[in-house]
Amino acid sequence: MVTKKDELVTSLKGVGSGSANALRELGIETLEDLVMTFPYRHEDFRLKNIAETPHNERVTVEGRVESEPSLLFLGQKKSRMQVRLLAGQHLIKAVFFNQAYLKNKITPGSIVTVTGKWDRGRQVINVSTFSAGPKTDQQDFEPVYSLKGLISQKVFRKFMRQALDEVNGHLIDPLPESIKGPYRLPDISEALEGIHFPQNVEHSKNARRRFVYEELLVFQLKMQAIKKARKEQNVGNSIAFDNEKLKKLIETLPYELTNAQKRVVNEICRDLKEPHRMNRLLQGDVGSGKTIVAAICLYAAITAGYQGALMAPTEILAEQHASSLDEWLAPIGVKIALLTGSTKTKARRTVLENLEAGNIDLLIGTHALIQPDVVFKQLGLVITDEQHRFGVEQRRVLKEKGENPDVLFMTATPIPRTLAITAFGEMDVSIIDEMPAGRKKIDTYWMKQEQLHKLIVRLKAELAKGRQAYIICPLIEESEKLDVQNAVDVYNMMAAELGTDYSVGLMHGRLHPDEKDEVMRSFSEGQVKVLVSTTVVEVGVNVPNATFMIIFDAERFGLAQLHQLRGRVGRGEHQSYCILLADPKSEEGKERMMSMTETNDGFVLAEKDLELRGPGDFFGRKQSGLPEFKMADLVHDYRALDTAKVDAEKLLSSDEFWKSDEMEALRTILIHSKALDGERID
Numbered sequence: 001m002v003t004k005k006d007e008l009v010t011s012l013k014g015v016g017s018g019s020a021n022a023l024r025e026l027g028i029e030t031l032e033d034l035v036m037t038f039p040y041r042h043e044d045f046r047l048k049n050i051a052e053t054p055h056n057e058r059v060t061v062e063g064r065v066e067s068e069p070s071l072l073f074l075g076q077k078k079s080r081m082q083v084r085l086l087a088g089q090h091l092i093k094a095v096f097f098n099q100a101y102l103k104n105k106i107t108p109g110s111i112v113t114v115t116g117k118w119d120r121g122r123q124v125i126n127v128s129t130f131s132a133g134p135k136t137d138q139q140d141f142e143p144v145y146s147l148k149g150l151i152s153q154k155v156f157r158k159f160m161r162q163a164l165d166e167v168n169g170h171l172i173d174p175l176p177e178s179i180k181g182p183y184r185l186p187d188i189s190e191a192l193e194g195i196h197f198p199q200n201v202e203h204s205k206n207a208r209r210r211f212v213y214e215e216l217l218v219f220q221l222k223m224q225a226i227k228k229a230r231k232e233q234n235v236g237n238s239i240a241f242d243n244e245k246l247k248k249l250i251e252t253l254p255y256e257l258t259n260a261q262k263r264v265v266n267e268i269c270r271d272l273k274e275p276h277r278m279n280r281l282l283q284g285d286v287g288s289g290k291t292i293v294a295a296i297c298l299y300a301a302i303t304a305g306y307q308g309a310l311m312a313p314t315e316i317l318a319e320q321h322a323s324s325l326d327e328w329l330a331p332i333g334v335k336i337a338l339l340t341g342s343t344k345t346k347a348r349r350t351v352l353e354n355l356e357a358g359n360i361d362l363l364i365g366t367h368a369l370i371q372p373d374v375v376f377k378q379l380g381l382v383i384t385d386e387q388h389r390f391g392v393e394q395r396r397v398l399k400e401k402g403e404n405p406d407v408l409f410m411t412a413t414p415i416p417r418t419l420a421i422t423a424f425g426e427m428d429v430s431i432i433d434e435m436p437a438g439r440k441k442i443d444t445y446w447m448k449q450e451q452l453h454k455l456i457v458r459l460k461a462e463l464a465k466g467r468q469a470y471i472i473c474p475l476i477e478e479s480e481k482l483d484v485q486n487a488v489d490v491y492n493m494m495a496a497e498l499g500t501d502y503s504v505g506l507m508h509g510r511l512h513p514d515e516k517d518e519v520m521r522s523f524s525e526g527q528v529k530v531l532v533s534t535t536v537v538e539v540g541v542n543v544p545n546a547t548f549m550i551i552f553d554a555e556r557f558g559l560a561q562l563h564q565l566r567g568r569v570g571r572g573e574h575q576s577y578c579i580l581l582a583d584p585k586s587e588e589g590k591e592r593m594m595s596m597t598e599t600n601d602g603f604v605l606a607e608k609d610l611e612l613r614g615p616g617d618f619f620g621r622k623q624s625g626l627p628e629f630k631m632a633d634l635v636h637d638y639r640a641l642d643t644a645k646v647d648a649e650k651l652l653s654s655d656e657f658w659k660s661d662e663m664e665a666l667r668t669i670l671i672h673s674k675a676l677d678g679e680r681i682d
């Protein structure tokens with residue numbers, strides 16, 4: 001039996017084949033599809049005082065016509081008409097483009113109501129909606145739908161009215177009274193009315209509140225269900241590590257762990273012990289000390305007789321990790337090997353043999369680590385140090401190899417909380433939210449390119465103190481060649497400026513791996529004082545004596561990337577500086593530069609970045625891990641997201657959710673998704 005909501009839109013009065021096609025193109029076939037198509041904004045038709053209306057805002061005013069309309073034709077169909085209106089005490093102009101047909105309705109002395117964008121400087125309203133006479137029965141708020149020009153707003157609203165009347169009482173409300181009641185959320189019919197035909201601001205706000213909550217609750221239910229299912233089905237390793245040995249390692253470290261580091265080590269080690277497979281994200285701002293945490297956890301797995309793997313995004317980083325971990329772990333007997341794309345065939349073969357035989361405890365490298373022919377004897381823990389998510393592909397390779405290790409993802413990109421919850425909602429998250437003691441704020445300045453010579457004086461002063469510096473040139477992937485040239489030019493200029501006093505090194509993606517190594521080593525050992533580099537040093541490079549950074553064309557970078565780059569300095573006890581050379585043209589670019597000078601806090605910058613660029617672009621490209629919400633907005637609805645998270649956890653662990661009739665609709669949504677099988681599909 002077809003229920004009302006499943007009836008086709010063609011059952012509505014006035015929907016012929018033309019409109020039906022248009023609606024189908026918008027993804028609307030049934031009455032339910034139609035009523036669940038939400039407007040992307042509401043036009044506000046309340047009367048406003050023009051004197052208080054900000055520039056460029058849309059406004060509706062009533063006014064008395066004070067002149068004959070002057071009409072000018074600008075071509076066959078184009079025209080411009082202008083008339084003077086007295087709105088309250090204000091004499092303004094109303095301009096109508098291509099609405100010559102209104103001329104007869106505009107007579108001097110009559111009252112008219114116009115809506116349009118207000119140009120405050122020129123005192124002009126650019127009219128988009130007109131009615132003769134004072135404002136009467138027009139709705140105060142009218143929804144505006146995204147219709148791609150296929151059908152007019154007015155006709156669409158007419159269909160909507162009919163559809164709402166038809167389905168009223170036939171829709172199943174996924175939210176039971178026990179949830180709606182305490183939050184005073186309207187039921188589905190009332191909420192739909194408020195979304196499509198709001199009587200006032202409150203009405204539409206309440207309706208929106210309901211759908212935002214519903215959407216986020218369903219999302220959270222899915223995420224929590226996935227987590228739970230994975231825990232139940234993933235019989236992973238229970239890694240019984242030797243706590244005494246861990247304590248000893250921690251005691252021998254050159255510094256005391258911060259409380260945050262201790263806390264996350266505990267969280268991760270607790271997961272290792274559990275028999276299910278760990279699936280955890282470790283977030284920590286640049287320089288917060290994630291590497292040592294990784295080392296301790298890998299060592300934990302090793303004390304229990306397992307092998308560990310640490311995967312880095314670049315070769316430089318893999319080498320740097322290998323040398324740090326070697327320093328900490330080799331003295332206590334851990335056998336470490338490095339494997340990257342440039343490991344020579346013979347050396348590679350030796351590593352692989354030893355790995356399979358169990359003679360290597362810890363393998364560090366790039367993606368080369370999880371190639372099919374890399375076989376571990378007993379892999380217990382994989383840590384990946386990457387900006388982005390550990391790909392589906394890599395999980396598949398591990399699975400095919402029969403490995404079932406615990407996995408920890410480390411990210412240095414502070415991900416705004418709301419994004420972390422949504423993009424990584426099915427994972428457990430640990431956060432290092434504290435910097436090692438004694439860290440100083442990196443003083444950040446924004447200067448114009450033309451001030452470079454002044455800057456070089458500052459640079460020399462810093463070098464004279466024995467410090468080192470990075471000079472960053474942009475690398476835009478589409479034209480690596482040009483960027484390399486750019487870096488070479490800057491290198492030549494710096495080498496000329498600094499003469500024989502300080503040696504300058506050059507680093508970019510096109511160098512041979514051996515050359516990269518060589519440059520990096522001489523910089524970290526202090527022979528090279530100034531490193532001119534493209535963004536290849538962006539992640540993870542750790543040279544605590546480097547305290548000065550100049551970033552050329554800084555406006556070409558996003559906030560997250562600038563923050564990562566800046567994080568290369570300020571990693572030791574000395575005061576550090578970062579100078580952004582930039583001539584941004586856009587307001588957004590200026591705002592980015594200002595934000596960098598104002599804060600060192602990666603989480604604050606990440607929130608700002610999210611606000612400036614929107615969630616889709618946050619990761620630098622469209623990230624498939626981010627679900628698209630119809631109503632919820634990740635920048636502003638974070639409170640609702642939190643509430644939904646707590647509620648989802650409670651619901652899933654309650655008997656009522658699984659048994660009661662009133663929860664059936666919500667339960668059905670969950671059952672129809674793949675969440676209960678531990679799969680994420682969005």
Ligand SMILES: Nc1ncnc2c1ncn2[C@@H]1O[C@H](COP(=O)(O)OP(=O)(O)OP(=O)(O)O)[C@@H](O)[C@H]1O
Nearest residue numbers: 255256257258286287288289290291412436540542
């Ligand atoms: N508890 C601590 N006390 C003092 N120094 C520390 C502490 N933990 C780490 N460090 C030092 O801080 C510096 C940064 O640590 P690390 O390289 O692990 O940062 P990170 O979190 O990996 O940052 P990035 O993402 O930028 O690589 C290193 O020089 C490290 O030795």
